[in-house]
Amino acid sequence: TQLLEQSPQFLSIQEGENLTVYCNSSSVFSSLQWYRQEPGEGPVLLVTVVTGGEVKKLKRLTFQFGDARKDSSLHITAAQPGDTGLYLCAGVSGTASKLTFGTGTRLQVTL
Amino acid sequence: DAGVIQSPRHEVTEMGQEVTLRCKPISGHNSLFWYRQTMMRGLELLIYFNNNVPIDDSGMPEDRFSAKMPNASFSTLKIQPSEPRDSAVYFCASSLNRGDEQYFGPGTRLTVT
Secondary structure: OOOOEEEOOEEEEEOOOOEEEEEEOOOOOOEEEEEEEOOOOOOEEEEEEOOOOOEEEEOOEEEEEOOOOOEEEEEEOOOOHHHOEEEEEEEEEOOOOEEEEOOOEEEEEEO | OOOOEEEOOEEEEOOOOOEEEEEEOOOOOOEEEEEEEEOOOEEEEEEEEEOOEEEEOOOOOOOOEEEEEEEOOEEEEEEOOOOHHHOEEEEEEEEOOOOOOOEEOOOEEEEEO
16 A cells, blocks of 8 residues: 655644645655645645656745655745645556545644 | 536435435546545545546445446446445546546535434
8 A cells, every 4th residue: 555644744834934844655656746725625736746856846835756756845935824725745656647645734824 | 617516515414325426527538536535544546437437446445335427527426325434525536638637626525424
């Protein structure tokens, strides 16, 4: 069974702070995706990283895929209340691109 | 675009009753996925279809669960009989083809008492 552990599970910070969320696995994935989910809604894809060591930036969000394609991180600079939500990583494997979701990190950003 | 449509949004039922969840994927999408989300287990893939054919149902918890996709624009997930441990949010997602970005519906919150 492929497991993706995210840390921390919960994070409450003030606006303007920086934070990093980690996603770790013992399995190798062909690619890794990050999603954000808001209450009452389904997850929405933020980014897909494919190559080991790859770094992608999406405004204040920086995503990195580990060299061995087993882990990833999400760094948010100068967090804003609009960043509040559940962040999920998902490993992609197999020819059908089956997704295995991580345990999730619930982020709350307050004024 | 309407996005993925799920119904009902909320369902409360008693143990032993049959529950049917419905999903309409995005028009033109060829792959459809059913997920279940709970606090304890997170988001889990139950089954997925490609071109209306079930490809992998290894995530279906037990025989009480069944899923169908009679045509490209409709899928159902049925639980019979339902049990309290089935309480969760059930999501449907679709993608253009296998391997493409998945678009999630708003989910159905199921409560079995």
